[in-house]
Amino acid sequence: METPLTGNIRPDREPPSLKEYEKSGGYRALARVVSGLAPAEVTAIVKDSTLMGRGGAGFPTGLKWSFVPMGVDAPPGPRYLVANADEMEPGTFKDRVLMEGDPHQLVEGMIISAYAIQATTAFIFLRADYDLAEKRLKRAVAEAYEAGYLGKNIMRSAYSLEMYVHVSAGRYICGEETALLNSLEGKRAIPRARPPFPQVSGLFGKPTVVDNVETLCNVPHILANGAEWYKSLSLTAIGGTKMYGVSGRVNRPGWWELPMGTTVREIVEVHAGGMRPGYALRGLLPGGASTDFLVEQHLDTPMDFTSIPKVGSRMGTGTMIILDGKTCPVAFVLNLLKFFAHESCGWCTPCREGLPWVARIVKAIEEGQGEARDLSVLEEHCVALAPGRTFCALAPGAVEPLQSALKYFREDFERHIKERGCPWRAA
Amino acid sequence: MLSDTERQEIDSEIRHAPAKSAVAIDALKIVQRERGWISGDAIKDIARHLEMTPDELDGVATFYNRIFRKPVGRHVIEVCDSISCWVMGSDSIKDILARRLGVGEGGTTPDGRFTLLPVDCLGACHRAPAAVVDGELHGELDEAKLDEMLGELRAKEP
Numbered sequence: 163m164e165t166p167l168t169g170n171i172r173p174d175r176e177p178p179s180l181k182e183y184e185k186s187g188g189y190r191a192l193a194r195v196v197s198g199l200a201p202a203e204v205t206a207i208v209k210d211s212t213l214m215g216r217g218g219a220g221f222p223t224g225l226k227w228s229f230v231p232m233g234v235d236a237p238p239g240p241r242y243l244v245a246n247a248d249e250m251e252p253g254t255f256k257d258r259v260l261m262e263g264d265p266h267q268l269v270e271g272m273i274i275s276a277y278a279i280q281a282t283t284a285f286i287f288l289r290a291d292y293d294l295a296e297k298r299l300k301r302a303v304a305e306a307y308e309a310g311y312l313g314k315n316i317m318r319s320a321y322s323l324e325m326y327v328h329v330s331a332g333r334y335i336c337g338e339e340t341a342l343l344n345s346l347e348g349k350r351a352i353p354r355a356r357p358p359f360p361q362v363s364g365l366f367g368k369p370t371v372v373d374n375v376e377t378l379c380n381v382p383h384i385l386a387n388g389a390e391w392y393k394s395l396s397l398t399a400i401g402g403t404k405m406y407g408v409s410g411r412v413n414r415p416g417w418w419e420l421p422m423g424t425t426v427r428e429i430v431e432v433h434a435g436g437m438r439p440g441y442a443l444r445g446l447l448p449g450g451a452s453t454d455f456l457v458e459q460h461l462d463t464p465m466d467f468t469s470i471p472k473v474g475s476r477m478g479t480g481t482m483i484i485l486d487g488k489t490c491p492v493a494f495v496l497n498l499l500k501f502f503a504h505e506s507c508g509w510c511t512p513c514r515e516g517l518p519w520v521a522r523i524v525k526a527i528e529e530g531q532g533e534a535r536d537l538s539v540l541e542e543h544c545v546a547l548a549p550g551r552t553f554c555a556l557a558p559g560a561v562e563p564l565q566s567a568l569k570y571f572r573e574d575f576e577r578h579i580k581e582r583g584c585p586w587r588a589a
Numbered sequence: 590m591l592s593d594t595e596r597q598e599i600d601s602e603i604r605h606a607p608a609k610s611a612v613a614i615d616a617l618k619i620v621q622r623e624r625g626w627i628s629g630d631a632i633k634d635i636a637r638h639l640e641m642t643p644d645e646l647d648g649v650a651t652f653y654n655r656i657f658r659k660p661v662g663r664h665v666i667e668v669c670d671s672i673s674c675w676v677m678g679s680d681s682i683k684d685i686l687a688r689r690l691g692v693g694e695g696g697t698t699p700d701g702r703f704t705l706l707p708v709d710c711l712g713a714c715h716r717a718p719a720a721v722v723d724g725e726l727h728g729e730l731d732e733a734k735l736d737e738m739l740g741e742l743r744a745k746e747p
Binding site: 240249250251252253254255257258283289290291292293294324326328329330331332333334345346347348349350351366407408409410411415416417447451481483484485486489494497498501504505507 | 605606607608610611612613614615617618648649652653654655656667670671672673675676677708709710711712713714715716717721724725726
């Protein structure tokens with residue numbers, strides 16, 4: 163089984179130095195690109211590879227790049243590539259692994275991607291508190307400059323690129339790409355209206371592509387080995403491997419690079435070693451806090467962009483959070499809702515007012531103060547905060563685990579109301 | 590007044606930015622690193638340097654979780670209380686720390702040494718429960734590990 167993304171990663175050791183990265187084949191894809199491929203050819207190869215964005219939305223990467231005006235359509239002045247390294251989706255830690263473990267892989271992926279859209283400047287938008295990743299990325303960027311992979315006339319080609327690491331001051335909404343752009347401009351991270359899309363008018367009003375870290379890390383391997391090879395890594399129609407992760411009461415919480423389409427069951431039972439003794443699996447969020455619950459009957463579903471939606475959720479970031487049988491599902495959902503209410507940017511009313519309201523109701527139920535009608539108020543909010551009703555995807559994401567909890571764990575909500583308290587606390 | 594170090598660092602950010610105000614967040618972080626927190630005077634100093642109004646800059650400063658508009662301790666103990674850490678017992682981690690330090694959530698010890706700050710997901714879910722102190726990640730926390738961590742922090746500045 164091939165693991166192109168994590169082949170160089172040794173969690174207990176320093177990441178590969180520039181020399182070691184080069185020895186493992188690093189920067190060869192970049193050399194091939196800048197010496198012999200036109201930007202449109204790079205985009206075409208990435209399109210053929212079926213690479214889809216790994217930040218959660220799963221948008222086809224090559225297609226995203228192709229929306230950047232090129233040639234005679236291109237506006238004058240700078241254009242930007244941004245690595246979205248604002249990994250703040252609760253339950254998600256995959257990009258940390260990639261950045262700490264093999265920083266040059268991300269840097270090379272960014273240079274190639276920047277070349278494809280002819281970006282003049284690239285930013286790594288790194289979340290707060292990833293201090294080790296920050297240190298290692300800054301060193302990798304400095305090494306890449308020294309070796310002539312960044313700066314003027316990269317590898318003696320006509321292409322030049324500057325790269326900077328921006329460390330955020332911490333806010334979940336920065337992961338939303340247009341909010342991220344506002345933050346990079348030094349503003350409050352409020353999402354922007356679309357259109358115009360960032361590819362046309364993004365950072366400082368210039369053409370901009372924002373791609374997730376894991377997405378960008380795939381790019382050098384696609385260019386080095388080709389689209390057909392990349393597709394062959396996957397068990398499904400969408401190519402590549404995927405960084406999967408599991409947290410919660412399993413025997414071996416962790417991350418694994420596996421073929422795209424590995425089943426939920428294999429990830430939980432084989433790689434994570436199954437549930438800890440005394441704990442049963444009650445449900446799981448497949449791809450971070452903003453995805454709908456899956457339960458026992460869904461375990462044989464392949465973890466990919468098309469199969470998980472068929473059973474009512476999303477693959478999201480691919481890092482699962484387990485709800486075990488000794489944890490109160492109502493309190494679990496309350497924890498998620500408090501997070502989202504706190505992280506609402508405040509720009510649009512339904513999200514700013516709706517999420518704290520929902521959180522207060524769930525808190526009341528959890529503490530034994532709930533009323534029977536509260537459940538219908540919660541259900542109304544799942545509709546009122548659905549996609550299209552709010553300015554961005556934060557609130558719709560927040561109600562995904564709520565709506566599915568009301569479906570799968572309804573009796574738990576009802577018991578809290580009927581028994582005027584939390585059965586788990588009483589136990 | 591910005592110190593020479595602060596001004597130089599902010600200016601080096603401005604050099605590759607299309608507008609001075611674009612480095613607002615970097616500038617706030619630079620000054621916070623030097624002073625521990627961002628006072629009203631710091632807002633005015635930075636705003637003047639970036640040709641922004643103080644209100645405009647304060648709007649940015651108050652938006653971000655890691656810009657402190659109140660004084661904090663010399664070591665901010667950031668305890669993750671998002672979902673994976675909560676499942677794995679972050680409530681008891683917070684309780685233990687609150688007892689050891691004698692402060693509540695968001696509180697600072699009277700000697701100005703520690704602030705206990707619950708934070709959103711630290712991206713260390715496979716190592717839950719987790720905390721970050723002075724840029725260092727501590728995972729698989731339990732009572733013994735917390736005591737060891739506090740002991741080391743206290744030893745740094747007796």
